[in-house]
Amino acid sequence: MANTSVFLLFLLFLVATQANALGGIVGGRTEVKNVKNNKEVQDLGKYCVEQYNSKQKHSANGRKLLTFSQVVEAEKQVVSGIKYYLKISTAVYGSGVPKNFDAVVVVKPWVNSKELLNFVPSTPSPTK
Incomplete structure (x- = not known):
């Protein structure tokens, strides 16, 4: 024993x-390197924006839809799947006004699932 x-x-x-x-x-969280060339991370960012837009279409809150530009920062964390923390660059559809969002999405590849947990406007980082 x-x-x-x-x-x-x-x-x-x-x-x-x-x-x-x-x-x-x-x-713990680890930084995803070379985010702009990481197809999986960019696809996840696009998925997050699509999910946000889908929810906006089904609600009566009048928010404008977004167009995906790119994921600019990403971290991942192994949980019961892989949790991604993404900073996504978007534009307000039709106006081209840029806006960043922070998203959290969990991927479970063994059951072929993705779930958007959070999608909120980014807050500016404090200057050093």
């Missing part, structure tokens, strides 16, 4: 050390 406990602690330490060496804490 004691040998099993020591082995499990060692295994946990090894996994945590390797995860940290690969750029993140287990369960």
